[in-house]
Amino acid sequence: MDIAKVSEAEEERMRSFLMGWAPTSKTSVNYTRRHVRLKAQQVSLAMQTKQVEGVLSDA
Secondary structure (H helix, E strand, O other), X not given: OOOOXXXXXXXXXXXXXXXXXXXXXXXXXXXXXXXXXXXXXHHHHHHHHHHHHHHHHHO
């Protein structure tokens, strides 16, 4: 959904629709939270890698 620039709320509505969940179901929140957690881990790892590469190039 990053490429399509879809808001979190819209992503939840679309996920609920596609999975056949009730529009008022909060099940999609769990999946959105997981997506955010995974994305944060990826960004953190990229930042760590960049920092380590900078330290190694200074040595």
